[in-house]
Amino acid sequence: MTAVQQRPRVVAHERDEAPPKISVVLVHWERAGVGDTVECLQSLAKTTYPNLSAILVNNGAQTFPTDRFLAALPGLKILYTPTNLGFTGGNNIGIREALSDGAEYIMLLNNDTMVSPDLVEKLLAAFDRSDVGIVGPIVTYFSHPNRAWFAGGRYNRYLGYTFHTLMGDDLTGPLPNQDIDFVTACALLARREVFEKVGLLWDALFIYFEDAELCLRAARGGYRCVLVGEPLVRHKVSASMGAVGEQPFSPLKGYYFGRNPLLMARRGVAGPWWPIGLLGLVGVIYPYNILQCLKARNMPALRGYLAGIRDGILGRHGQRP
DSSP: OOOOOOOOOOOOOOTTSOOOOEEEEEEEOTTSOHHHHHHHHHHHHTOOOSSEEEEEEEESOSOOOHHHHHHHSTTOEEEEESSOOHHHHHHHHHHHHHHHTTOSEEEEEOTTEEEOTTHHHHHHTTOOSTTEEEEEEEEEETTEEEEEEESOEEEETTTTEEEETTTTOBOSSOOOOEEESBOOTTEEEEEHHHHHHHOSOOGGGOSSSHHHHHHHHHHHTTOEEEEEEEEEEEEOOOGGGTOSSSOOOOHHHHHHHHHHHHHHHHHTTTGGGHHHHHHHIIIIIHHHHHHHHHHTTOHHHHHHHHHHHHHHHHTOOSSOO
16 A cells, blocks of 8 residues: 655644644445435534634535535635545545645544534544644434444454444443544544555455454554543434334445455454454354344345345455446
């Protein structure tokens, strides 16, 4: 992977210095809700951080009301791609633009979120040591603001799989800031030098698991990932990919959930643990998810899941054929 050319590191948090420049990258695609994107931009417009800019990537969407987006967040920069490059490719377009614009920190933010006004200040404060490379907040369900969707990410090296800590649990108060394996790309803030040193999101994945792969790669480069233990983002939870309701896998989501953990294992994200993780995938994770699809009689999702496993074994990557 070719990393972005490095620039001298910018030291933030000095008194008497201007607040560091932060760029937020959002991606909008054809199946994304226009109303969701507008509401997300409106919530960004209410943030209190004084040196914040935003980049919205039109990831091949034909339905793209530019005027509504600009009205929601004046000063918004809009980029266009001719086709859908996936969550990875769309975000990478925005990350490159943010780096070119001189951003010292870059935030990835899902278009179907709403953020707290003090989100940026709370996240920026967590960069209290030079080895903290990526931080993120607790993310709650939009319809249940006190219920955790993401309160820390763990990569189980025995199973070769990622997990959200406390997912679905009701929160009784803030958590302590803590080191975690990965931050969800739903709301992720990283130093520019992380992208300069370890590279951007891995395009082979297209969508899903890209955040864990990036954070594990950053950890191998010497960077820590930290959870800011406050619920600062509300997420509408992947409605465009069929993740709402009793059947959590759509055929498309099932495909990437079947394929991408295998691609990660093949890439060696767990270092010498990767053969054990591969056995865990085949012996535990895949049978469990196949059984859940069968119990729900969700045959379309099962077919997508099995197709993803097949393509993961074959090493196929990018957008599903």
